[in-house]
Amino acid sequence: MAVPQPGGTRAPVAAAAPAGRVKLTHPGKAILAGGIAGGIEICITFPTEYVKTQLQLDERANPPRYRGIGHCVRLTVQDHGFRGLYRGLSSLLYGSIPKSAVRGGYSDTILVFGRFGVFEFLSSYAKDSSGKLDSKKSLFCGLGAGVAEAVVVVCPMETIKVKFIHDQGSPNPKYRGFFHGVREIVQEQGLRGTYQGLTATVLKQGSNQAIRFFVMTSFRNWYLGDNPHREMNPFVTAVFGATAGAASVFGNTPLDVIKTRMQGLEAHKYKSTLDCAYQILKNEGPTAFYKGTVPRLGRVCLDVAIVFVIYEEVVKLLNKVWKTI
Numbered sequence: 001m002a003v004p005q006p007g008g009t010r011a012p013v014a015a016a017a018p019a020g021r022v023k024l025t026h027p028g029k030a031i032l033a034g035g036i037a038g039g040i041e042i043c044i045t046f047p048t049e050y051v052k053t054q055l056q057l058d059e060r061a062n063p064p065r066y067r068g069i070g071h072c073v074r075l076t077v078q079d080h081g082f083r084g085l086y087r088g089l090s091s092l093l094y095g096s097i098p099k100s101a102v103r104g105g106y107s108d109t110i111l112v113f114g115r116f117g118v119f120e121f122l123s124s125y126a127k128d129s130s131g132k133l134d135s136k137k138s139l140f141c142g143l144g145a146g147v148a149e150a151v152v153v154v155c156p157m158e159t160i161k162v163k164f165i166h167d168q169g170s171p172n173p174k175y176r177g178f179f180h181g182v183r184e185i186v187q188e189q190g191l192r193g194t195y196q197g198l199t200a201t202v203l204k205q206g207s208n209q210a211i212r213f214f215v216m217t218s219f220r221n222w223y224l225g226d227n228p229h230r231e232m233n234p235f236v237t238a239v240f241g242a243t244a245g246a247a248s249v250f251g252n253t254p255l256d257v258i259k260t261r262m263q264g265l266e267a268h269k270y271k272s273t274l275d276c277a278y279q280i281l282k283n284e285g286p287t288a289f290y291k292g293t294v295p296r297l298g299r300v301c302l303d304v305a306i307v308f309v310i311y312e313e314v315v316k317l318l319n320k321v322w323k324t325i
Contacts, residue, residue, distance in 0.1 A: 029318045037310035041303055042092050047085040048299035049092075050076070052292035053165045056260040059284065065169065069295055080168065088164035090178040091157050132228060135218040142213025143206045150205035156194040158201060160185070162263040170265070197262030199273045204255040208248045212304065215244040234312065238305035245304035249297045254289035256296065 175181030
């Protein structure tokens with residue numbers, strides 16, 4: 001029996017697989033496709049991530065340096081050139097492949113990067129006999145995948161990124177590059193210095209993936225209806241992915257702001273995640289929890305849509321040149 005694959009090809013189903021069950025993408029293809037897709041997306045969208053982070057670090061009490069998105073971009077380019085908008089890119093770029101390994105590679109196109117690691121493991125126990133995963137179960141599987149990637153990859157990657165971006169806005173920047181910066185952080189603070197804001201990161205990533213999986217799976221199940229083998233158009237995939245990304249932005253931006261503050265160069269001011277949230281609320285008001293929402297919304301929607309489409313297209317290409325059982 002043959003089952004339609006994302007690339008339009010047909011692949012045999014193992015004899016032990018339940019009838020009608022959709023065959024998953026080979027883990028090696030998933031990691032490679034996820035890494036390529038993630039790397040391309042980061043290079044395209046990083047300036048929006050940079051602006052978002054600068055706005056979130058810009059405390060009202062200091063007083064704030066930036067009057068808005070355009071002002072932040074203009075000052076950055078004026079002081080550091082266009083390359084200044086890519087400060088901290090290396091930490092995300094170096095983390096894209098291991099991140100995709102934790103998240104990555106689900107040939108059913110369930111969500112943005114795909115997931116073969118933790119999500120695939122959890123979802124294998126949550127699917128029904130036909131291989132279908134309902135939206136409620138996908139929420140918990142996404143939560144598990146988000147927590148795992150937060151601990152394994154995202155927290156140190158984000159901590160380094162935030163510190164690099166914050167350092168560039170300092171009167172006397174001290175980090176000369178990725179490896180020099182990491183060495184300085186570890187020498188001054190130990191390995192713990194790369195894991196600042198872990199609690200906030202776990203909360204943010206866990207809720208991120210839970211929301212995105214829930215929304216994307218709901219859309220996907222609605223679109224496929226009673227035909228689980230119906231091929232999804234890349235444009236439809238991009239729209240569904242962007243919508244899932246937008247839902248996560250409005251759902252957990254306060255956690256993202258807290259995470260950013262806990263990972264910045266001024267993190268020592270906060271005793272804990274709760275203390276950080278309290279000080280932001282006390283000193284800057286509730287609107288401060290939504291700083292950087294617009295650039296984050298732009299980045300996340302493009303992130304999810306771009307990676308979704310690129311991932312699927314790379315998998316199609318790999319299916320043609322890399323034959324697996």
